[in-house]
Amino acid sequence: MTLRPSRGRSGKLPIISTIVVLVAAAIMVRLGFWQLDRADEKEALLARYGAAEAQSALV
Known part of the structure; x- marks a missing residue:
């Protein structure tokens, strides 16, 4: 009886999980x-508000 090495996923990254993580990181x-x-x-908006307020105070 010869023992064959198992063909499990040891050492490999699950491709779907890797893709999901990369997409999430990009987002x-x-x-x-x-x-x-x-x-x-x-x-910039706050600066415009400040300028408009200063302008209206002068008028």
């Missing part, structure tokens, strides 16, 4: 950049 990175862009937009 999170994209959302991080979106937040940075949104922060810049909000800062």
Whole structure:
């Protein structure tokens, strides 16, 4: 009787799990950049509000 090595998944990454994790990581990175862009937009908006408020105070 000869023992054959098992053909289990030892040492291999499950492909579906790997793809899901990579997609999730890409989405999170994209959302991080979106937040940075949104922060810049909000800062510009607040600056415009401040300028408009200062302008209306002078009139």
